[in-house]
Amino acid sequence: xxxxxxxxxxxAKSNPTAKLSSTSTRLPKCPTGIQGLDEIxxxxxxxxxxxxxxxxxxxxxxxxxxxxxxxxxxQFDEPGVLIxxxxxxxxxxxxxxxxxxxxxxxxxxxxxVVDYVHIERSEVQESGEYDLEGLFVRVxxxxxxxxxxxxxxxTMEVLFASLPNEAILRSELRRLFRWLKDKGVTALITAERGxxxxxxxxxxxxxxxxxxxxxxxxxxxxxxxxLRVVKYRGALHGTNEFPFLIGDDGISVxxxxxxxxxxKVSSERIATGIPRLDSMLGGRGFFRGSSILLTGTxxxxxxxxxxxxxxxxxxRGEKVxxxxxxxxxxxxxxxxxxxxxxxEPLVKKGLLRxxxxxxxxxxxxxxxxxxxxxxxxxxxxxxxIDPITSLLDTGTDSEGKGMVTRLxxxxxxxxxxxxxTSLTQxxxxxxxxxxxxxxxxDAWVLLQDYEGNGERNRVLYVLKARxxxxxxxxxxxxxxxxxxxxxxxxxxxxxVLTGSARVAQGSLxxxxxLSGQQEAARLKREVERKRAAIERxxxxxxxxxxxxxxxxxxxxxxxxxxxLMLNTERTASGxxxxxxxxxxxxxxxxxxxxxxxx
Amino acid sequence: xxxxTVKRRALxxxxxxxPFWQLRLYVMDQTIxxxxxLANLKQICETHLKGCYRITVINVSKHPQLAKGDQILAIxxxxxxxxxxxxxxxxxLADTARVLVGxxxxxxx
Numbered sequence: 001x002x003x004x005x006x007x008x009x010x011x012a013k014s015n016p017t018a019k020l021s022s023t024s025t026r027l028p029k030c031p032t033g034i035q036g037l038d039e040i041x042x043x044x045x046x047x048x049x050x051x052x053x054x055x056x057x058x059x060x061x062x063x064x065x066x067x068x069x070x071x072x073x074x075q076f077d078e079p080g081v082l083i084x085x086x087x088x089x090x091x092x093x094x095x096x097x098x099x100x101x102x103x104x105x106x107x108x109x110x111x112x113v114v115d116y117v118h119i120e121r122s123e124v125q126e127s128g129e130y131d132l133e134g135l136f137v138r139v140x141x142x143x144x145x146x147x148x149x150x151x152x153x154x155t156m157e158v159l160f161a162s163l164p165n166e167a168i169l170r171s172e173l174r175r176l177f178r179w180l181k182d183k184g185v186t187a188l189i190t191a192e193r194g195x196x197x198x199x200x201x202x203x204x205x206x207x208x209x210x211x212x213x214x215x216x217x218x219x220x221x222x223x224x225x226x227l228r229v230v231k232y233r234g235a236l237h238g239t240n241e242f243p244f245l246i247g248d249d250g251i252s253v254x255x256x257x258x259x260x261x262x263x264k265v266s267s268e269r270i271a272t273g274i275p276r277l278d279s280m281l282g283g284r285g286f287f288r289g290s291s292i293l294l295t296g297t298x299x300x301x302x303x304x305x306x307x308x309x310x311x312x313x314x315x316r317g318e319k320v321x322x323x324x325x326x327x328x329x330x331x332x333x334x335x336x337x338x339x340x341x342x343x344e345p346l347v348k349k350g351l352l353r354x355x356x357x358x359x360x361x362x363x364x365x366x367x368x369x370x371x372x373x374x375x376x377x378x379x380x381x382x383x384x385i386d387p388i389t390s391l392l393d394t395g396t397d398s399e400g401k402g403m404v405t406r407l408x409x410x411x412x413x414x415x416x417x418x419x420x421t422s423l424t425q426x427x428x429x430x431x432x433x434x435x436x437x438x439x440x441x442d443a444w445v446l447l448q449d450y451e452g453n454g455e456r457n458r459v460l461y462v463l464k465a466r467x468x469x470x471x472x473x474x475x476x477x478x479x480x481x482x483x484x485x486x487x488x489x490x491x492x493x494x495x496v497l498t499g500s501a502r503v504a505q506g507s508l509x510x511x512x513x514l515s516g517q518q519e520a521a522r523l524k525r526e527v528e529r530k531r532a533a534i535e536r537x538x539x540x541x542x543x544x545x546x547x548x549x550x551x552x553x554x555x556x557x558x559x560x561x562x563x564l565m566l567n568t569e570r571t572a573s574g575x576x577x578x579x580x581x582x583x584x585x586x587x588x589x590x591x592x593x594x595x596x597x598x
Numbered sequence: 599x600x601x602x603t604v605k606r607r608a609l610x611x612x613x614x615x616x617p618f619w620q621l622r623l624y625v626m627d628q629t630i631x632x633x634x635x636l637a638n639l640k641q642i643c644e645t646h647l648k649g650c651y652r653i654t655v656i657n658v659s660k661h662p663q664l665a666k667g668d669q670i671l672a673i674x675x676x677x678x679x680x681x682x683x684x685x686x687x688x689x690x691l692a693d694t695a696r697v698l699v700g701x702x703x704x705x706x707x
Contacts, residue, residue: 123685128692
């Protein structure tokens with residue numbers, strides 16, 4: 001028993017403590033459903049507590065509140081109450097319908113209650129003590145009628161203008177927020193921004209759980225809305241100012257994920273669309289999800305290489321989003337057509353999308369926000385920004401770097417390959433001028449002009465490519481009417497030879513080879529000729545010999561036959577002389593000796 | 599106090615020219631403030647509008663939807679429905695002069 005008891009105690013103890021620690025570290029959150037805001041606040045607003053949203057006129061407080069309710073009702077099945085002090089129900093419905101929110105329908109389906117609380121100071125006389133039980137009753141009634149989990153009080157501060165007795169109002173507000181907390185509804189209270197304090201009437205004193213500051217700032221004639229979580233009791237939150245957009249589908253705060261460097265990486269490689277460039281990059285192109293910088297002086301073909309990259313990706317069936325800050329889509333397509341790149345069919349297929357905007361159209365943050373939004377809706381696997389430099393010109397260096405960092409982090413989180421082109425001014429030290437950006441890039445391809453012999457030629461080399469063996473060579477690249485072609489540049493003691501100098505060098509080498517070949521052929525012919533002469537001589541000698549030996553045989557035969565004839569004649573004469581016995585012996589002897597002689 | 603207390607007085611010959619006054623007093627249960635307000639209102643009306651007024655007392659905790667109609671925030675609130683225009687006084691109505699101004703009520707001579 002004694003052995004078992006501590007064991008069972010230990011297990012019983014460990015479970016509740018584990019549970020406790022997990023719940024104590026995470027405050028219950030109420031997701032807003034607003035793009036990006038939940039990321040910044042790590043899950044949403046504090047559940048069951050009031051949150052203060054303050055900001056100046058026209059920075060989107062009411063809209064934030066309305067979206068909080070609408071998203072709550074539609075996405076999280078949490079009905080909500082909107083207590084409006086400024087706008088009537090009708091006005092509110094009209095205003096939010098421009099963002100595609102069907103407030104009217106939600107009210108009819110009893111998902112949202114809108115109560116317009118109006119009090120006109122000129123019509124109200126104050127006499128003696130009072131409290132705001134009327135407001136409490138109305139709010140309570142609205143909450144209970146639909147079982148609301150969320151409430152928005154849009155601009156409380158109107159009350160300060162309507163009710164003269166501030167002391168009563170303050171104590172009543174304190175009581176109201178306490179009461180809402182007790183009821184367990186997640187409240188969002190909007191307030192006007194004050195000159196020194198966060199709010200004009202110091203509401204932040206009463207709402208201390210979470211304070212969000214909205215801001216609409218004009219910088220260099222460019223207005224941008226910002227959101228900042230000033231305070232979030234008991235929870236981690238992003239403390240930066242984040243730009244946000246009010247688009248046609250509500251508010252989107254930039255979904256920043258740059259708080260940590262923990263994106264997954266892919267070891268998949270993707271081709272650049274230029275085979276020889278691929279072979280320079282270890283033979284297989286860039287890594288998927290990497291960030292690529294393409295720098296070059298004007299007219300070195302940055303857009304062409306980008307378009308090639310875009311086309312290659314689209315032809316593989318991947319979606320490509322092309323942000324162009326200098327040329328219109330039509331212009332790019334026309335220009336690319338001239339070198340044999342046909343982008344229109346890819347655009348028509350929906351694989352390639354252009355987004356063109358002048359950099360000066362709005363601020364850097366706004367550009368970033370629109371880019372994020374485009375990326376989020378189009379979901380590309382390749383993003384091209386052409387050129388990033390003209391975009392960065394609209395902000396300061398640090399802003400620019402911050403923006404690029406956030407953009408790259410965002411793209412990397414989604415494993416989106418990004419290609420940035422960067423325009424460098426002639427005469428700059430390239431490495432220096434790109435120092436800010438290059439450290440963020442995984443690969444850096446440099447395009448350069450080489451001037452000489454009265455011509456400019458383009459060369460390309462890979463300055464860096466993280467995580468792959470890459471060529472250290474400079475390649476010249478040619479743009480012809482059938483695309484890009486990389487050729488080896490000649491590098492020698494006199495430097496890099498490009499263009500016609502390269503061609504001249506090429507033809508010199510060709511001539512040398514040709515003359516060598518000719519010399520060899522000549523020698524060969526000579527030897528051949530000699531061999532033929534010798535053979536002819538040999539043949540002559542042999543025929544001499546043959547004719548002589550033939551002559552010899554002929555003579556020998558003649559000698560033989562004449563001897564025979566002589567013998568025959570002798571025999572005949574012997575017969576004539578009748579000395580036959582002697583003659584036959586002689587004839588036999590003569591015949592033998594004659595044969596022997598031959 | 600009941601939810602609705604209707605007080606009706608016969609027309610007094612002295613104030614026959616004054617129009618009929620319809621007043622609504624919004625209260626919250628039987629709080630001291632509410633009771634004080636009702637007492638004060640009654641007294642003022644008796645003094646200045648004898649015989650030609652009617653007070654409707656509405657307990658907002660029982661009828662919260664009624665609070666919306668007259669845009670009630672503060673409790674207690676008295677609303678002059680008739681004669682138009684609508685006028686509103688909030689508070690315990692302790693300051694009679696202010697109530698008279700607020701209700702646009704000329705003191706009886």
